[in-house]
Amino acid sequence: MNGKSNVEEVAKIYSGIQAEICRSLEQADGKAFFREDRWEKENGYGITCVIDHGDAIEKGGVNFSFVNGAFTPQLENILGEKANSYSVTGISSIMHPVSPHLPIIHMNVRYFSLDNGTQWFGGGIDLTPHYIDVHEAGHFHRQLKQICDKYDTGFYPQFKQWADDYFFIPHRNETRGVGGIFFDRLKPNGSINFEQLLAFTMDISRAYPALYGSIAQGKKRKQYGASQKKWQELRRGRYVEFNLIYDRGTKFGFDSNGNAESILISLPATAAWEYKNEVPPGSAEYETLQLLRKNIDWIKFQ
Amino acid sequence: MNGKSNVEEVAKIYSGIQAEICRSLEQADGKAFFREDRWEKENGYGITCVIDHGDAIEKGGVNFSFVNGAFTPQLENILGEKANSYSVTGISSIMHPVSPHLPIIHMNVRYFSLDNGTQWFGGGIDLTPHYIDVHEAGHFHRQLKQICDKYDTGFYPQFKQWADDYFFIPHRNETRGVGGIFFDRLKPNGSINFEQLLAFTMDISRAYPALYGSIAQGKKRKQYGASQKKWQELRRGRYVEFNLIYDRGTKFGFDSNGNAESILISLPATAAWEYKNEVPPGSAEYETLQLLRKNIDWIKFQ
Numbered sequence: 001m002n003g004k005s006n007v008e009e010v011a012k013i014y015s016g017i018q019a020e021i022c023r024s025l026e027q028a029d030g031k032a033f034f035r036e037d038r039w040e041k042e043n044g045y046g047i048t049c050v051i052d053h054g055d056a057i058e059k060g061g062v063n064f065s066f067v068n069g070a071f072t073p074q075l076e077n078i079l080g081e082k083a084n085s086y087s088v089t090g091i092s093s094i095m096h097p098v099s100p101h102l103p104i105i106h107m108n109v110r111y112f113s114l115d116n117g118t119q120w121f122g123g124g125i126d127l128t129p130h131y132i133d134v135h136e137a138g139h140f141h142r143q144l145k146q147i148c149d150k151y152d153t154g155f156y157p158q159f160k161q162w163a164d165d166y167f168f169i170p171h172r173n174e175t176r177g178v179g180g181i182f183f184d185r186l187k188p189n190g191s192i193n194f195e196q197l198l199a200f201t202m203d204i205s206r207a208y209p210a211l212y213g214s215i216a217q218g219k220k221r222k223q224y225g226a227s228q229k230k231w232q233e234l235r236r237g238r239y240v241e242f243n244l245i246y247d248r249g250t251k252f253g254f255d256s257n258g259n260a261e262s263i264l265i266s267l268p269a270t271a272a273w274e275y276k277n278e279v280p281p282g283s284a285e286y287e288t289l290q291l292l293r294k295n296i297d298w299i300k301f302q
Numbered sequence: 303m304n305g306k307s308n309v310e311e312v313a314k315i316y317s318g319i320q321a322e323i324c325r326s327l328e329q330a331d332g333k334a335f336f337r338e339d340r341w342e343k344e345n346g347y348g349i350t351c352v353i354d355h356g357d358a359i360e361k362g363g364v365n366f367s368f369v370n371g372a373f374t375p376q377l378e379n380i381l382g383e384k385a386n387s388y389s390v391t392g393i394s395s396i397m398h399p400v401s402p403h404l405p406i407i408h409m410n411v412r413y414f415s416l417d418n419g420t421q422w423f424g425g426g427i428d429l430t431p432h433y434i435d436v437h438e439a440g441h442f443h444r445q446l447k448q449i450c451d452k453y454d455t456g457f458y459p460q461f462k463q464w465a466d467d468y469f470f471i472p473h474r475n476e477t478r479g480v481g482g483i484f485f486d487r488l489k490p491n492g493s494i495n496f497e498q499l500l501a502f503t504m505d506i507s508r509a510y511p512a513l514y515g516s517i518a519q520g521k522k523r524k525q526y527g528a529s530q531k532k533w534q535e536l537r538r539g540r541y542v543e544f545n546l547i548y549d550r551g552t553k554f555g556f557d558s559n560g561n562a563e564s565i566l567i568s569l570p571a572t573a574a575w576e577y578k579n580e581v582p583p584g585s586a587e588y589e590t591l592q593l594l595r596k597n598i599d600w601i602k603f604q
Contacts, residue, residue: 171566
């Protein structure tokens with residue numbers, strides 16, 4: 001695969017993986033099924049798969065899209081590239097769980113191709129627990145490192161740092177969760193070619209439902225009470241703040257006249273805000289807040 | 303009043319009006335009281351007044367602040383002015399009601415003063431009903447027109463249009479509610495002086511609790527069920543989208559290193575999102591959606 005036709009091929013592969021992800025997540029949930037919603041606009045099309053009222057998953061979506069467009073000055077600014085037109089295809093997914101003991105998870109892979117021949121991959125996967133479990137975070141990061149290391153041992157340290165910096169809420173001075181990996185502008189070069197980069201994003205997107213399934217399996221029956229549910233709502237509020245204020249995918253979606261319902265599928269079913277909510281020192285909520293920091297070496301938590 | 307000391311005087315007046323607003327809203331609510339929270343940073347101070355769990359008001363805030371700062375390139379961009387430093391003082395307030403039959407209301411007035419002598423007033427007031435009542439909207443707009451007309455009969459048509467354009471959610475293609483008035487960069491000039499502009503913003507901020515009180519009085523006992531409450535949560539979700547994505551005050555607050563808890567007091571206690579929520583044609587929810595449009599001449603609804 002090379003040249004201008006790449007994007008069609010990648011789109012075909014990603015759209016197949018979208019279906020795989022849905023089937024795996026349905027298995028992990030054990031109750032709810034995705035419904036599929038296809039959309040088409042003058043500049044592209046997509047498949048939005050929505051799940052709700054599950055046993056583990058309260059609300060989630062797996063989006064696939066393939067969009068072409070003119071390269072506007074706005075895009076020039078955002079992307080720092082000059083071209084006449086672009087194509088982009090990708091998968092993006094977020095799951096909001098029923099239980100406050102389960103984390104929110106997000107995964108996104110995308111392939112950008114400009115008419116001037118420039119092309120790159122981007123993506124990431126990150127975990128936002130309502131209650132941080134350092135062992136769960138450790139396992140998550142070790143799995144990601146293993147995938148990264150298959151391609152380049154420099155990837156994990158670099159992309160883990162990138163995730164720390166990207167999934168950060170400046171006005172709260174908090175990370176969104178325990179991070180994961182984030183990467184962008186990964187261009188084929190002398191040391192890694194197009195096929196390898198594509199395989200890297202395929203590995204990540206396939207690992208995603210498996211990782212979530214194993215977390216959900218262990219914790220979806222764990223008891224919780226009203227105060228833990230309330231805490232979950234407040235943490236969801238932070239997730240909404242990040243997605244609407246800082247998330248570049250959301251911004252890019254709106255700027256490129258994307259489908260609002262599909263873009264905002266990332267938002268939770270419910271969320272809450274309270275002025276200066278305070279938690280008692282030593283509580284599980286307090287411990288979680290202490291861990292919403294950059295530069296934690298999660299890998300070491302066995 | 304003139305020159306550089308204006309801003310201290312305006313701050314004193316606004317801070318007095320903040321207290322008046324709180325007392326009036328407490329009367330209108332009949333149950334809850336505001337608690338006062340003072341904050342200070344190296345570049346300014348503020349008083350955040352918070353109310354919650356009221357009879358009519360579920361969550362609300364009245365903020366007063368007085369901030370000085372260096373004129374950054376970012377501010378130059380936002381404000382389109384060149385200066386070394388600025389001072390700004392203002393009141394901003396939002397009330398989220400318990401009942402879906404009551405509207406969300408927002409009011410804001412501010413005075414900006416630059417070290418180069420440039421100064422202006424800005425502000426606005428707008429109503430976001432969960433269920434639009436055209437007579438209530440008509441009354442609201444007539445009251446605003448009356449205040450505007452005292453100063454300049456050109457104000458209402460201009461500022462009503464400005465509110466239609468400003469309180470708009472492009473990605474939803476909906477207005478936030480029934481609008482009201484919005485104005486910015488109102489500078490003293492040959493036809494209106496500083497004192498008159500100050501008086502205009504004082505009139506608006508004093509009319510605000512009275513307007514809300516009269517609306518709440520008439521409707522806070524009106525019955526509602528779970529489906530209306532759910533609709534309210536979804537509409538609150540839209541309010542969150544507007545505030546976090548488009549609101550310039552929120553953006554300016556974050557950019558000027560403002561107090562996050564005070565800025566985000568504008569968010570509701572709870573909100574909800576659902577993929578492609580649909581309402582049956584002819585329902586009250588449907589009628590409301592039809593009225594979330596620009597350029598409706600609300601005044602005519604007696």
